[in-house]
Amino acid sequence: MNKPTSNPGPRDAPIQCYIKRDRATSIFRLYFGLTPSEDESDKLLLAAKKTRRATSTEFLISLVADDFSRASSTYVGKLRSNFLGTKFTVYDSQPPSDEAFKANHSRSSRRFHTKQVSPRLPACNYNIATITYELNVLRTRGPRRMNCSMTYIPISSIQEGGTAPTPKSFPQENPPLSLPSVKSDTVSKDSLVLKNKSPRWHEQLQCWCLNFKGRVTVASVKNFQLVASVDPSHNVSDAEQNKVILQFGKIGQDMFTMDYRYPLSAYQAFAICLSSFDTKPACE
Template identity: 55%
Template sequence: MPFSSMIQEMKGEIGAISRRGLLRSRSQSTGRVQRVEPDEAAMRESSWAQVPPELLRVVLAKVEAGEARWPGRGAVVACAGVCRGWRGTVKEIVPVPEASGKLTFPISLKQPGPRDAPVKCFIRRNRATQSYFLCLGVTDALVDDGKFLLAARKYRRPSCTEYLISLDSKGNGTYLGKLRSNFLGTKFTVYDAHPPCAGAVVSKGPSAHMIGSAQVSPMKGGPPAGNYPVSHISYEVNVLGSRGPRKMNCVMDSIPASAIKEGGTAPTQTEFPSSNSSSFASVPFFRSKSGQLDSSGAQNESKVALKNKSPSWHQQLQCWCLNFHGRVTVASVKNFQLVASGESAPTPSNQEDDDVILQFGKVGKDLFTMDYRYPISAFQAFAICLSSFDTKIGCE
C-alpha cells in the first residue's frame, strides 16, 4: 500500500474515533456539546496503534529518512499524530536540527541550527499590514513557495517599536516571543515566551505589558506567556553621517560562550512547557546535546557575542561588498553577516575564514534571504533580522 494511502487511512480511523468520543459526550451532557479527547480504549483498539514496536520503529525510521524536505516531511508529522505511542516513537527517531539540519516540529524553531551547513530561509515583507513572514526554502532555488515557519507583526508605541512573533501566519496568535526597540531604534531586546535555558529569569518591567493583551495568545495547552530576555542587539550610532554600512553587535544571553568552543553544546528546548505544572520554569524541557539537564550555574558564564562582518570597499563597483555566495543580489544597508566576536570566537583567524552564523540580505522588493546555523535557532535569527527592518535614527 502506498504510504500516502496509509496516512489517509490512519487519519480516517483516528477521526472516526474522535467522532465517537464526541457523540458519547453529547449523550452524557445536558444538551451541551463538549469537546473531549479521543477515547483511549478506542485508540488502543485501533489497528494502527497495535503495530509491534520493533516493526513500527523500522517503518517510521524509513519514513523519516526518506522525507528530507517539505512538503514531503509532512508525512513525518502525520505519523506523530496517529496516536500517543506513534508520537513517542517519532519524537525519539527525529533528530534535532543541530544533527540533521531538518525542521520538523514547531519546537525545532527554538532549537539550535546545524553545525555543518546553514538552514536556508527567506523573509517576505508586507508593507500594507506591517507583517513579516519567515519561510523555509524547499528547493535549491534562491526563493520558492517555501514552507511557512513564523510570522511577525510590527506595532509602533510612543517610546518604542515592538515586533510580535507567532506561529500563526496571520501574526495574531500562538505567541512565541517578541523584539522590542528603544526610542532611537539603536538598541533591541529579544524576548522568548518560554524559558530558553535552565535558570532563566522572566522580565517584569514595562516590556511585559503587551504579553497579556488581546493581540496575542499563548501556546494552546501551555502556560501563560512570559518574557525571558534571550538576546540584546545594538547598532553603533553614526551622528556624523559618515559613509559605510551599519555596525551591529549582538549578545546571546541564553547561550554560553563555551557553546561554540570545541566540544561545547548550546541549551536545546525539547518541548514547549506544559500548563499542568505550576512551576513550569523548573521543568527540564531544555537539555544539552548530551541529554543532561543544563546547570543553572551556566548563567554566570560569559555569553556568545556576535558582530557584523566588516565589508570591503569595491573600487570598481564603488560600494561596500561582502561575499554572500550568491544568496544576496540587491545592495542594501540592511544586508549583514554575523560572526563570533571576542571570547566567543573559536580561534583567531583571518576574517575571510570566519564562520558566518547568520546572514541576511535583499534579493527583491520586500524579499530577503536569511541563512542561520548553530548555535542560534530560527526564532532567534528571525528576531535579529527583524531589527534590521526598523528605522534607526542617527545610524544612517
C-alpha cells in the same frame, strides 16, 4: 546557489530561509527553503507583525500569520526597540524550567515544527538577546554596525567540543524554532556575542561589499553578516571566528534571504533580522 551538501557537518550546514514583507499589513513571514515558491503553505516557520508605539517599535512573533495575540498558543515572543531604534531586546514567552535555570542555561529544544505546539502557560517576557546598533555620529560611509548579545548561549558552544542548547545538526525538514530561555537582564561575560563581519570597500563599484555567495542580489543598508566576537583568551579557532553564523540580505523589493547556523535557532535569527527593518537614521 550555495546549497547544503547531502551530508553536512554538524556545524557547517546553514539553514537557508527567506522572508517576505507585506507593507500593507506590516507582517513579515519567514519561510523555510532556498527560494520563494508558489506553494508556501507548508513552509511557513514564523511570522511577525510590526506595531509602532509612542516610545518604541514592537514585532510580535507567532507560529502563524493570522494570530498575534499574546494569549494564543501560537504566540512565541516579541522584539522591542528603544525610542531611537538603536537597541532591541528579544523576549521569549516561554518561562525557564527550574532544571534549566539550575543548570546555568542548559536546556533542550522545543517547537521543532509549526504543527507541534505544546500547551502554553500565560505569555511572559524572558530576555534572551540584546541587539545594539552603533550610532554613526560622524556620518561615515558604510553599512550599519551592530552587536548581538545572546543571553544564554555560551561562548563555549563554538569552542572545540563545545555544546549549545540548539542541536549540533539541524533536521532539514524541521529546523528548530525556539528554545526555553533563562530570565536574565544582564549578559554574562561567557555569553556569545555576534558582530558584523567587516565589509571591503570596492574601488570599481564604489561601495562596501560582502561575499554572500549568491544569496543576496540587491544592495541595501539592511544587508549584514554576523560572526562571533571573541576574546583571544577563549581559545576559539580563526576558522570558527570567521564563520558566518547569520546572514541576511535583499533579493527583491520585499523579499529577503536569511541563512543561519548553529548555535542559533530560527526564532533567534528571525528576531535579529527583524531589527533591521526598523528605521535608524542615526546609524546610517
